[in-house]
Amino acid sequence: MPNDQGLLGRLRAIVGDAGLLCTPEELLVYECDGYTVEKKVPDVVVFPTSTEQVVAVVRLCNELGVPFIPRGAGTSLAGGTLPIGGGVMITLTRMKRILEVSLRDRYAVVEPGLVNLHLTNHLKETGYHYAPDPSSQGACTIGGNVATNSGGPHTLKYGVTVNHVLGVEAVMPDGSIVQFGGPCEDGPGYDLAGLFVGSEGTLGICTKVWVRLTRNPESYRTLLGVFETVTAATQAISAIIGAGIVPAALEMMDQGIIGALEAAFHFGFPLDAGAVLLIEVDGLEVAVEDEAERIEAICLENGAREVRRARSQKERLLLWKCRKQAFGAIGRLSPSYCTQDGVVPRTKLPEILEFITDCGRRHDLKIVNVFHAGDGNIHPILLFDERDADQVHRVLRASDEILQKCLDLGGSVTGEHGIGVEKISFMDKLFAPEDLAVMKSIREVFNPDNHCSPGKMLPTAGGCGTESRPYQSHPGRRAAM
Amino acid sequence: MKMSEPQPGFQPETQEELVRFIAENVSSGRRHLHPIGGGTALPTCEAESIPVQLNKLNRVIDFPARDMTITVEAGIRIGELNRILAAENQRLPIDVPQAEQATLGGIIATNWSGSRRFGCGTMRDYVIGISAIDASGQRFSAGGRVVKNVAGYDLCKLLIGSRGTLAIISQVTLKLRPQAETSALVTLTFDSLSQVDAVLNRLLTSATRPMVLDILSTTRPPQLIVGFEGTSREMNWQIETLVEECRPFEPRTTESLVGTAAETLWKRLRDFSIDSKSSVTVKASLPPSRTCKILNLAIESGIAVQAHAGNGIVIGHLSERVSTAEQANSAIKPLSELVRSCDGHLSVLCAPNGWNALNAVADSWAGSLAWTQRLKRQLDPHNLLNPGVMAFGPA
Numbered sequence: 001m002p003n004d005q006g007l008l009g010r011l012r013a014i015v016g017d018a019g020l021l022c023t024p025e026e027l028l029v030y031e032c033d034g035y036t037v038e039k040k041v042p043d044v045v046v047f048p049t050s051t052e053q054v055v056a057v058v059r060l061c062n063e064l065g066v067p068f069i070p071r072g073a074g075t076s077l078a079g080g081t082l083p084i085g086g087g088v089m090i091t092l093t094r095m096k097r098i099l100e101v102s103l104r105d106r107y108a109v110v111e112p113g114l115v116n117l118h119l120t121n122h123l124k125e126t127g128y129h130y131a132p133d134p135s136s137q138g139a140c141t142i143g144g145n146v147a148t149n150s151g152g153p154h155t156l157k158y159g160v161t162v163n164h165v166l167g168v169e170a171v172m173p174d175g176s177i178v179q180f181g182g183p184c185e186d187g188p189g190y191d192l193a194g195l196f197v198g199s200e201g202t203l204g205i206c207t208k209v210w211v212r213l214t215r216n217p218e219s220y221r222t223l224l225g226v227f228e229t230v231t232a233a234t235q236a237i238s239a240i241i242g243a244g245i246v247p248a249a250l251e252m253m254d255q256g257i258i259g260a261l262e263a264a265f266h267f268g269f270p271l272d273a274g275a276v277l278l279i280e281v282d283g284l285e286v287a288v289e290d291e292a293e294r295i296e297a298i299c300l301e302n303g304a305r306e307v308r309r310a311r312s313q314k315e316r317l318l319l320w321k322c323r324k325q326a327f328g329a330i331g332r333l334s335p336s337y338c339t340q341d342g343v344v345p346r347t348k349l350p351e352i353l354e355f356i357t358d359c360g361r362r363h364d365l366k367i368v369n370v371f372h373a374g375d376g377n378i379h380p381i382l383l384f385d386e387r388d389a390d391q392v393h394r395v396l397r398a399s400d401e402i403l404q405k406c407l408d409l410g411g412s413v414t415g416e417h418g419i420g421v422e423k424i425s426f427m428d429k430l431f432a433p434e435d436l437a438v439m440k441s442i443r444e445v446f447n448p449d450n451h452c453s454p455g456k457m458l459p460t461a462g463g464c465g466t467e468s469r470p471y472q473s474h475p476g477r478r479a480a481m
Numbered sequence: 482m483k484m485s486e487p488q489p490g491f492q493p494e495t496q497e498e499l500v501r502f503i504a505e506n507v508s509s510g511r512r513h514l515h516p517i518g519g520g521t522a523l524p525t526c527e528a529e530s531i532p533v534q535l536n537k538l539n540r541v542i543d544f545p546a547r548d549m550t551i552t553v554e555a556g557i558r559i560g561e562l563n564r565i566l567a568a569e570n571q572r573l574p575i576d577v578p579q580a581e582q583a584t585l586g587g588i589i590a591t592n593w594s595g596s597r598r599f600g601c602g603t604m605r606d607y608v609i610g611i612s613a614i615d616a617s618g619q620r621f622s623a624g625g626r627v628v629k630n631v632a633g634y635d636l637c638k639l640l641i642g643s644r645g646t647l648a649i650i651s652q653v654t655l656k657l658r659p660q661a662e663t664s665a666l667v668t669l670t671f672d673s674l675s676q677v678d679a680v681l682n683r684l685l686t687s688a689t690r691p692m693v694l695d696i697l698s699t700t701r702p703p704q705l706i707v708g709f710e711g712t713s714r715e716m717n718w719q720i721e722t723l724v725e726e727c728r729p730f731e732p733r734t735t736e737s738l739v740g741t742a743a744e745t746l747w748k749r750l751r752d753f754s755i756d757s758k759s760s761v762t763v764k765a766s767l768p769p770s771r772t773c774k775i776l777n778l779a780i781e782s783g784i785a786v787q788a789h790a791g792n793g794i795v796i797g798h799l800s801e802r803v804s805t806a807e808q809a810n811s812a813i814k815p816l817s818e819l820v821r822s823c824d825g826h827l828s829v830l831c832a833p834n835g836w837n838a839l840n841a842v843a844d845s846w847a848g849s850l851a852w853t854q855r856l857k858r859q860l861d862p863h864n865l866l867n868p869g870v871m872a873f874g875p876a
Contacts, residue, residue: 103685105768127686149631162635163606179847184825185792186592186766188846189853189871194605194638198631215690242547244570244659284690286718287711343627345548375629415629430632438621439634445859446852
């Protein structure tokens, strides 16, 4: 790896002294993202402040044959920003301006390093917001959301990132600047913005995003359905969706996580409940009450012990804080955790949750659940102590079994976190060789040398000296989901 | 948009037959192919190209209604699909004219959408899984059968609107929505388009949540049509609120049509694109704030327009008196100039054969043209699928 003065000196000339990190202590922060099982430090991290600087860095990397990888806030949970093969990490967090807001045309143009929540905060008082709300939205960047096609609790009703991206400007792996889509809908040619979203940094580096803005709902009703068992709760979910109700959000938390949340936030969760459902309906005031009553009735019919309501906006926000910071509370349960992101058809939730319980028993692991139930997007959290190699081993085995079961039930291995490096071995279980061949041939069009985010998403990527360590002693920061 | 005459060609009854046919085509002569669904949306292709009729690929593969998804073969007619979904109180909320002919694959390939796109989105919001056969006869799939899935490249997005130039879509999984309990349309007329523009601006922060924000220029004065869906209670409240919000703008007329009373107008909105004897139909997309501006220009040029004003999408039929490409070009010119000035797009949906000069009237590619061409070349290196149908010229 030509991590020498030549590369560093020329990078410094592009981004300046303040825009570059290269000592081992500085680089340690960038050895992993929210997926901490595999680690690799980049040779150097740069912080460009303009598209032109990104272009110059990419061109230099191409000239010297050095791999490069974009990174936002590093909250990704699948190792999407792991710098396989080292090279130059291009961190976009200093490109964080809101360039334009056009309410009349319902879009905003933002730089990729803008923190997701900062856009919605900026729109306060306008009656509009940016709909995708990953639980890490206080930290994650919109560029990172574009790369992973992020979801969040409210995507059940509002859709994921791709449903809210009108266009992207990108620096392509060859160093050219291109715009796919833009402020106007239905552009000419193929929907390359749609293809780019969720490509996990393998097609280019996003430097500007046109996002759709969404009207705020007039009213909310936020309910907490308390169930004796996980099975009863999942049956209620199935019944709600089956009745043709699409809540804004429908989240489940099981007993294991409720205890940790109660200890952390003192909300008053029932500690003896098998599971609780956090259900939110939004819309017009004249409509939400009816909908909330229907949901309440369905929960009770399906064995809910009680259905509580958030009585004030303050209580509603506290409930959501509990949900979105659930991963922060896990520290109370174990020193380490590993979460999975499988998806099953919504009617298969009872089956997959029973399987998860059984899987935990078989591998002698504690597994707790907090997830986007309405979408069938599970997030089993496997608790362990990473100092115990045997536990790490069992966690990896149990994770694989759970994801395989999701596939057996007709689902997917990732609903919103991405393939990254973590789930790359599942790609050939999920897709046929012909499917992967087409995806690979598409990557070749945009990223022929595979210097841009090598070793990601597609199993045949490799070839850059992948260094994969199942376990290290320095856990990275735990990103919320 | 208008029905093209059915032509002889290959009509597979199974996806496997289609795979074999395309694979054999590669080894025996590499003839040009053009996929046809209901023949309602894409203009006819060059004469020597072989039509591949897909309407017999119309099976329902799986309809787990309680999961609110359906997997079907792409040749299923939209009318048939709508009936199957309605039996479970579900729907695909895309307005499609000639639904008894149009196929799902066809509306995906052309990225068809109608008035409800303001509230319900477009095909890219509903296709969650896709299978297609590329020019070499290789069948590939992307996405899956679950509503949330980010594994692999999103080839659903790539194929939506690709007009049969990258691969022939053979099977699709859709995310569905519940049927709305009822719907309503409110029509308002104003003395001038600048008043309509002011109303649209007001509606940005309306207490109501419209599903449709259309303008029809076929009446004098043009009509603003606002559509709602939901329960009767929601409907009544929204109609009252809307009328109240619009009162300061002094509408000349206001009419509310609820439930079945609105059916005729819904049909007019849905069928606008085909309801004309004009030989040239164009589509413009521009920032929604410019909608009334382009409407003014269209009216001056004798172009009849339906605008999805919330999305900046405008469909225009040129005057029936236009009989040459030159006349058509001069009628379109003011529109394309406006569109160009605001980074929008203007394309020809329908024109007589030979009026090719009208193609690509205003496209702002912003550097993406080269990537588009490279992608086409990669997936269809011999340019066998629908050559010349996309506006980007030879690959």
